[in-house]
Amino acid sequence: MRFEGILPENAPDPRIEQARLLKLMPIPVMGLVPQPALEEMDTVGLQSSEDDRGYSEMSASLSYTLWRNPNDHSDPINLADIDEEQRNAHEYVPPWPRPAWLVEHLERLRYPLLWAAVQTSWHRDPSKGPSVDEQLVDHVNYILMNQFRQERGLSGYPWDKPAPDVTVRAVNHRVKVLVDGVEVPAAEIDTDPFVYGIGAELHGGGVVTAVIPRAELGHVRIEFATRA
Template sequence: MAPQPSLEDAGLVSLQESTDEDGWSQVSASLTYQLWRNPANRDDPVNLRELDEAMRRSLEEEPPWPRPAWLIERVQRMRYPLLWETVRTNWSREVSEYVSVARQLVEHTNYILMNQYREELGLGPGPTIDGMWSVTEAAVNPVAASLDRVEVPAVEIDTDPFVYALGLTLDEHTSVTAVIPREHLDYVRIAFATRVTRE
C-alpha cells in the first residue's frame, strides 16, 4: 500500500510458490499491516480491536518465565487490528487466463473470506469448497487505481458484504491485489506504491 499514517507494515510476509523442472512457475508474497484508526495518538482506545474474553485473558496472563522484548511487543500488538495478508503480489512465469488479475483478485478475496469470516459465512471447520459464500469473476468490474500516484486501469470486487477488493496488472507476468475489510475502509486510502528493495 502507499505510505499513509493509518497503516504500518507489520513485518509479516507470507510467501507461496510453485515449482517445476524449470524452477519457479508461480510466486506470491502477501503483506500484513497494522491498522491505526487514530495514528496521531496510538494510546487512543479507538485503536484497540474487539477481543473476546478468552483472547483478552491470554494477552493479560504473564508466563512464569521471562520473555524477550520483541515477544512482549508482538503480544502487545495483538491488541490492535491487523489487515491480515491484505496486499498480495503475484508473479507467474507463464501468461494465461488462469493468472489474470481478475482471477488473482477472486482467489485473494475468497482466501481472505475463507480464513477471516468463517463464522459470519457459516463455514464449519476443516477443508472448505467454493459455494454460495464465495465470489466469482462475474463480480469483477473495471475501475482505475493509483499506482505510484498515477491512475492506471484496475479491477474491483465491490459486491461482497465483508470486504472490498482491488487489483491491477503490473506487467504480463505480475499483478497486485488488495482485500480490505469493509469495517476498516474509512481508515485506509487504497493506493499502491512500488516498494524499493535493497541489495
C-alpha cells in the same frame, strides 16, 4: 506466524529467513502507500511453486496494523475488537523468558490487523497464470475463508454448507487505481458485504491485489506503491 510449545529466549527470529526468501521474488513487492492509519507488519507471507526450471510462480502478502486514531496510539478505539478471553490471552505474561521478537509480535495482536491485505503475484509464464480477475477473486475468497467464517455462517463441521464464494462475475472493470503514482486500469469487487477488493496488472509483470474489510475502509487509502 504460528508458534507451538515454549520457545527459548534465544529462538531465531523467523523474519530473518523471510527476508532472505523475499529476495528471490522476481518482481518488486507492492504495498499500500504510507499513511498514518497503517503500520506494515514486518512479517511477509510467502508462497511459491517450483519445477525443473526453478520457480514457476511466487506471491508475497503484506499485513498491516490499523490505527483507527493514528494521532493517539493509546486511545482505546485502537484496540482490536476481541472478547475478554482473547484479550486476557494476549496480555498473559508466562513465568519464563520469551524472545524479544515474539513479545513484539504478541503486542501487535492487541490492535486490529488487516491480514494479508496486499498480495503481489508473479508467474513465470503469464499466459498460463491466472488473470487479474482470477487473482483478485482468489484473494477475496482467501480472506473471506480465513477471516469471516462466523459472519458467513461457516463452522468447523464439514457437513455445513459454505456461503456462496465470490466469482469472476462479481468483477467490475470500470475503475482505476494508482500504482506508484500512475493511474492504471483496475479490476474491482465491490459486491461482497464483508470485504472490498481491487487489483491491477503491474507494468513490469505480475499482479497486485488488495482486500480490505468494509468496516475499516474509511480508515484506509487504497493506492499501491513499491515496497521499500
